Amino acid sequence: MVSKESVIIEVIEHGKYFYYLYNYCENYLTLLAIANLNYSSIKAIKSENKHIKKILKNKVNKRDLRFRNYTLKNEYYFLHESKWYLNDTLLADTLFIDKCFLLKNGFVMSINNFHMPSRVLYHSYNDIETFSSIEDNKIKFKHSYLLDNKLPTYFYHDNKNENTIIFIHGGPKSSYLPYYNIIIKYFLNLGFNIYLPNYPGSLGYGIEYEKMLDKKGGNIEIRYLKNLIKMLDGNIYLYGESYGGYLALLLSLQPDLDIYKTFVVNGFTDINYQFIFSKARKLMDLFFSIENNKKFNPINLIDFREINCEVVFIHAKKDYICNINQIRMFIDKYKKNYGVLLKLYCLEKISHQLEEYDQQLLVLNSIEKEVN
Incomplete structure (x- = not known):
């Protein structure tokens, strides 16, 4: 089934691995299997061919182990700085390349970005100068260090846009990479400026930057994010998931900020509650100290402080x-x-991680009711 003219392509999208067989001589693509990713482990591989299923399951498990080992060895760091070159020609700097295979007469790769779903492409070395045409030239995200070179951020900004949304990732040991995201694409289509800051504690910028947040949760990263908000004009929206939802809510309780609307998705509102009831209590202990909880705990702050926007x-x-x-x-x-009743959308068919496309779509449906 796999000949000398074929290569297996791995595409990562919406928390799943898609495995394709690509024949670059006859230019056709066949889906071999789908592997579900959950907590860095493979749950299942769906494939009608048992032999292919066995081979790919072994391949996926090795790939997963390899990725985790890379992370432990710090080889994941500085991934955000990478640009893709071939024979001194810049292939991509605003795309995320899941996989790239160099062949005799060309190369095959799977690519995507914040607003473009994954695509598998074959490109000839003889036609390398046309490679940039695969990108959407109208919308290009940049990755820069804002706030006096301190806050690494992916962003798209058009001075004509009146609205800006800041996405705040969870984790916090995580980071934004230019993966396709239907919620980001939705706000792009509405004419929003998009900012995706990788605040202190994020992965990909070295161990020192990652450890800046230890025992300083709700403090140091809030200072960075506040300064980002203050440098922007127009209507400012916030969108945060999990730990990012906590940060978005905390920012909405800052009296010196002008925020238009905040979306808190699967966030938390009480640090002490998280310590007692959450499965992530060990993670909470890494970023928060008991004696300082009240200073950065939303449930305590509303005793003497109102929210500065619609949440x-x-x-x-x-x-x-x-x-x-x-x-x-x-x-x-x-x-x-x-005397104010805050809105809550309680969704039955989503999980905390929002890994599945259908779950992201349910969240987007709730957002649409509040934006339109």
Whole structure:
């Protein structure tokens, strides 16, 4: 099935691995299998061919182990700085290349970016100058260090746009990479400027930058994000998932910020609640110290501080990382203190990680009701 004219391509999208057989002589593509990714482990591989399934399962497990070993050895760092060259020709600097195979007469690669789904391409070495045409020239994200070279950020900015949305990732030991994202694409289509900061604690910028957040959660990264908001004009929207949802809510409680609307997706509102009930309590202990919790705990801050914008909660009904009960308690307390009922979309068919495309679509449906 796999000949000398063929190569197996691995494409990563929406929390899944897609494996294709690409014949570059006859120029056809065949889907071999789909592997589901969950917590860096493979749950299942779907394929009708048992022999192919066995080969690919072994391949996927080795790939997963290799990735985790790379991370431990710090070979994952500085991934954001990489540009793709071939024979001194720049192939891509705004695309994410999942895989690239150099062949005798050309190369095959799977590519995507924030607003473009994955594509598998074959390109001849003789026609290398036309490679840049695969990108959308109208929308190009940049990766730069903002705020006096301190905050690494992916962004797209057009001075004509009146609205800007800042996406805040979870983790916080994570980072934004230019993977396709339907929510980012949605706001792009509405004419928003897009900012995706990789705040202190994010992966990909060295161990020192990653460890800046240890025992300083809700403090140091908030200072960076506040300065980013203050440098932007127009209507500012925030979108945060998980730990990023906590940060988005915390920013919405800063009296010196002018924010238009905030989306808190599967976030948390009570640090102490997380310590007691969350499966991520060990992670909480890494970033927060008990004695400083009240200073950066939203449920405590609303005793003497109002939210500075409209906040919309979107949450999984069954979330074992950030339980929805703390969201309900926060909403009840805020209504009691200020007479304002905050919105909550309780979604039954999503999980905390939002790995599946269908789950992301459900979140987007809730967002559409609040933006349009």
